[in-house]
Amino acid sequence: MEEQAAYFVKSVEKAFDVLLAFTPEHQRLTVSQVATLTDMTRASARRFLMTLADLGYLRADGPAFELTARSLDIGRSFLAGLTLPGVAEPHLKDLAARLNETTALCVLDGADVVYVVCVPSPRLLSVSITVGTRFPAWATSMGRVLLGGLPEPELQQYLETVQLHRYTQRSVSSIEQLRAEVDAARDRGWSMVSEELEEGLRGVAVPVRRGNDIVAAANVSLQTHRASAEDVERAVVPQLQEAARRIALDYSGPVTGHRPTHRSA
Structure with a gap:
């Protein structure tokens, strides 16, 4: 195990472990459940939970605890x-309205992509994702675009440490296959992932650049029955690339060098 620095405050790490135990899948947790998820004793977990409740970040409801709105304060300054x-957001709203599909903007955070903008489809049935949602980068179109923008040493380190998981029968099953997908996304300027993270879901993403750096990935998510992969490449990718170009232009001014291109099948 890597030795921790002398300044490292273990109790701070444990407090964040407790907060991060609360996820969309685990919105209400008991003391015993938190203890299991964070590898603490039940007594320690209870002390952290009670302290965080006293500070207003958690709320006790019978034997269970849940996050409060104050927990948003931790990330609010970063997002602001x-x-x-x-x-x-305005460009993604316009794109969502034109395509009648969910659009989003993601950034890379460690091994995950994190949604920083999400515009739901105007249709009643749409992909249910919110700001702050995380997914493994390797399993998403956004992640493969963002991984393709990493310097080679960073990408290689990622590939050496990532743990793949078969979410569906279509999920990539080897590092070699993942590397090929990342390289393809880099070469063609976009990535499409169909039913690798969830059955019936297809995502397509393009890079958003600042100068020559990829700073985010713009994405459209849609159900596979809505359009074939060929239709998405033909009709959605060019509009998504144009939205990304407009975002980049507003964010950092005219971009010299790379311009999004689309190659027809």
């Missing part, structure tokens, strides 16, 4: 200072 979501 990150101007890209504010710049991107």
